[in-house]
Amino acid sequence: MKKSVVSLFIFLSFFLFTFSASAQQYITLGIPTSLKLIEGHEGQKAAQLAIEEINAKGGVKVGNEKMLFKLEALDIRDGEPGVPVSEALLGIEKLILDKKIYAAVVGNFRSEALLAAMDIYSKYKVINIGTIAMTPKFQEKILSDKEKYKYSFRGALDSKYASGYVQSSMKFLNKEFGYNKVYIATQDVLWANAIGSLMEKWFKDNGWTVAAFDKYPVGATDFSAGLMKAKSAGVQVIMAIFDMPTSGILVKQWKSMKVPALLTGFISPLTGSKAWKTFGQDIEGVLESVWEIGYFPIKAYPPSVKFSAAYVKRWKEDIQSGHGAAPAYDTVYILANAIEKAGTLDSEKVVKAIEETDMAGVVGRIKFDNGHQLIFGDDPKQTACGGVFQWRKGKMLLVWPESIASDKIQKPAWMK
């Protein structure tokens, strides 16, 4: 027994030497993220889908030859609590140095990991287009030293745009139903807090009463205190911004405590089609934000229908996460187009080409601003687009933006 343990170690340490980098015939794309969290998991699948589609057409044209894409996903666990950022960064370095990736897609989960990783990317001059972390500090950092950080892009929504969509639905509620009292609850992480404070400011500027603004630590399992506060203040709207799995408890408690207020915002357990199976009648009437459209079919915007169908065909299930997957699919196409346009793999030129990108993607029309952030707006034909949908009788009905909405916000039957 003891001998075998020792020999196991010797064997494993030999492993160390036998690794050698594989020859680079492909354009390797790396996915450094938390693969075991839903956004990362589905982001990987979506990127995989895009790569398979491109490869099926013969690959990317670089100059005169065609090259195929290859995907290297690495679980750097940066979205899980208790994993140090250094471990995540080491994983990224593994992808860059060991797997020789050309560019990184999907990207970091936690905002602080993204900000820290930007230095690594610029050190090795590796292009990366993130689609998960949402901190607005990203653009600030790029603008602070454009030359240094030019390799980083974000192909998804950030907190500022996100609060924009929430605001428009709130405006609607205010106008139609006269609601003006709100309780804000966010997960205590960078991007959610950013949305929360932007919203708080907006509410105050627009004559709403904010009963309270609570930040819940990641992994919180009891929301009763806040809900009681909300109930006694008589709020009509609860705005919740959460992407942790335990936030499902908020929904259950909200229901069981009979808080007479409409639940809105972004609660990740509610974004997918399976939510109805889990929560059933409980979530009737809930308003849920969509950070990027495209993950469920929207009739008014055909690319989304096509993408969802392709995804279901390839993976035999539909996308559950309202964030990260659809843009990940687009990201691969952005890269492919930029490489073809630049005609080379030289990252300086490709960066330039990405900056000039203007194409129709699943999430809408894709254009980057000066801070390398995807521009969002209200019409997918003009810009990329997010939205708001309402749960009604087990169906997700898009209610915002109006350009593609299939329905209007309705007051749930149980609301006064």
Place this chain on the structure above:
Amino acid sequence: MKNRENYRKERIDRCIKARSDDIYALSSYKEMWYLIFPRVVPIIGIAILAYFLPLYWKKVVITTCIFAMLAVSWDFLSSCGLLSLGQALFFGIGSYTAGCLNHYFHFPIYLTIPIATICGGFISTILLLPVIRLRGIYFAMVTLILPLMLARGIEATHVFGGNEGITGLSPFPNVWVELTFIIAGMWAALFALRRFISSDYGLIFVSIRDNDRATMASGINIYAFKAQALFIGSSICAFCGAFMTHLYMFTGIPVFTMEFSILPIAASAIGGIGTLAGPLLGAFILVPLSEILREFGSLRVVFYGLVLVVCVVALPEGIFHYLSRKYNEMERWVRLE
């Protein structure tokens, strides 16, 4: 194999060691080699390994060295009767000190690391001074709680960059500097501590672990000694923290995560507690192993846990104890009378 029915296995110590650890009676080059071998080979081995590996594995060696130092420091503290579950605390304080000095005061890297080492040790000691009277698991609990609290505190009050931390700190000039610096630091810490703990002054620290009441009844102010031990141990961790900060040009709340506390303990348990060299060995097994296991994708952590359990159960005394026993004794078969 001959029939061993009437034989028994006998284990004898190689009698090169005189009565104590520091007096040797050497009579030949062979014996000298015998003594030097276990010290020189790892030093040269790691140096060669580090300088000739591909770039990514160089990075792994650096991380390994950092964890090895944390583990050595943990073992030192536990040798002094201070069971710590919070290497992350010391590590994080060092990291934040270096980060803040670099970011707010623009201190260059060759100043921040020494200052963070000393200050980090100092701050950690001050923080734990009120609970230095606690023993065993109660002290451990405090060290476990403090980093969590500091992290939450920074999160809630948004000081030092709050949630997203401080990024864009000055990096090392190149990977060779990083490597040389951390490897030298690691060996210095190991050999200095080993020497220290076997000195007459160091003995007092060990005696506190063995029986703190008897140490007090020997007229020793154990709290003063514990504070000293704490300072030494936490300074080493603070050094690691400061180093890591500049390595990744980043400091933030994640420097307080449990992994920095747990991995050193695991390394010590596998390597052999109480030897200082054992934890280093343990770290050099665990960290590269965890990198190799990245190939297994998501099962990585599962394998990692499996190795932990198997190691601890199969070799409860630790690999280092096992190896040194094998090295220092001969086995032979003797006929039964």
Place this chain on the structure above:
Amino acid sequence: MFVYGLINSAVLALMALGFNLTFGISGIANFAYGAIYVVAGFITWAFINHLNLPYAVSAILTIIIIGIFGALVYKFIIKRIRGLVISEVIATFGISIILLELLRFIGLIGFKYSLPVFIDGSVEILGVYVDIQRLFIIGLGILVIISLYVFTHHTKTGLAFRGIAQEEHTSLSLGINPDRIASLSMGMGSALGAFAAIVILPLGTITVDSGYDVLINALSVCIVGGLGSTFGVIIASFIIGYTQTITAMYLAPHWTMIVSLFAILVILVIKPSGLLGHQKELEERV
């Protein structure tokens, strides 16, 4: 607020009791406790949704399976390293990450995993609505505590438990087999963990990460209460539970963790052996 503080306390107490039982009797800090809690949730879920067993049956089956699992862990792993505290902790922690990450690997992630509540609905108490499941938690918590008390004071095995806990060597000479008792205590501790999981998990979804949280919660409640003292656990969970609820109510939720950690810290500094560990005070503090 009173009611929810009470519920919060009951949840904490239920989480901590299993850990406390094992530690109090055999001195094993079972760091796999959080993992066992989560595994129990998933097993019950699988029984209900894949084997279509009735809820009660699957709950009981789960408790039995987990109990046996705990005892087996003792028999095959912990027995070999008994007494080496650090090794015990590392080994159980290793088991914990094996279990949790294996669950993650199998793909039990996402939001669809949740247990049904015993009885749906809610009632109004003191002006707030409380769902019945939460009342169940309080009731079952009290029930567990009472039955534990009866068990340790009036049955033979229970008395043997107490004997081992108080004086291992004397009990040895009285013909009590400490290995059997220890594996029983591991089994019962794990079963209690499973029970807690089945009662508490219907409130939300089952997630792998909550395994680590449960462990931290159980650990801090036990430390504050004085390791191994059941009454200490109850009092400690009230203190921590109410601290959390009150902070969340009057300060802000993101201070709850800080305040409750601070409370633990203060208690440790003032009374190092926990609230009800006074007979060991001399040993813990020189």
Place this chain on the structure above:
Amino acid sequence: MAILEIKGVTKSFGGVKAVEDVSVNVEENTLLGIIGPNGSGKTTLVNIITGFIKPDKGSVFFKGKELIGLPPYTITNLGIGRAFQMVKPFFHLPAFKNLIVPLSSKRVRSTSGGGYGDKDAIALDILEEVGFERDSSVPYKTASVLPHGYLKRLELARLISLKSEIFILDELFSGLSIAEVTSILPIIEKILFEGNTVIMIEHRLKELFRIANKVIVFNFGRIIKEGAPKEILEDEEVKKAYLGVEV
């Protein structure tokens, strides 16, 4: 004047009075024996004198200096040495290195001029004094492998190396054979001869009564009898407390 004065010391643990209103004077250069049934509060009293436990009431004076409130190491450095009932040496250290710890104490450093003399040699000398055979390997053995008798001697050696003025010996003879006790007795007599004071808690009454100057008897945390060994031997109340114990 008494070298050690204990005045009205009381300590209770959760309602149980371990020591109740105990007052004793210990004269310089005498041997005080303390006897009493198990759990009668003898060790608690020692813990109070040496600072390990704070009493609820009362005070202890050493050469007129109040000891209550001082930490154990300060009390030790004042010259009160204490041997533990349960011997737990520094198991990881060789026997002679065990003495390095007391030899590093403030008291020893200040009396020997603060120098770092050859501590090992001093340690070996003291060990020889208490019966460790110098030329054998015994003083170099790790404490964890030493037999019980040697551990008790090691405790004594610790107090000697501290240059204590009061030696408090808590059941030093327990678990020792008659031969071992007879070989240790001369060492205690030598300590007395050198002008020191000894307090012994003991169940081995025969040996104790041979060398004690004064004996006090404890029961239920109180002193029930105090006097010369001879008086104690003949006292009825003492016999009752010690019922079944052959004197």
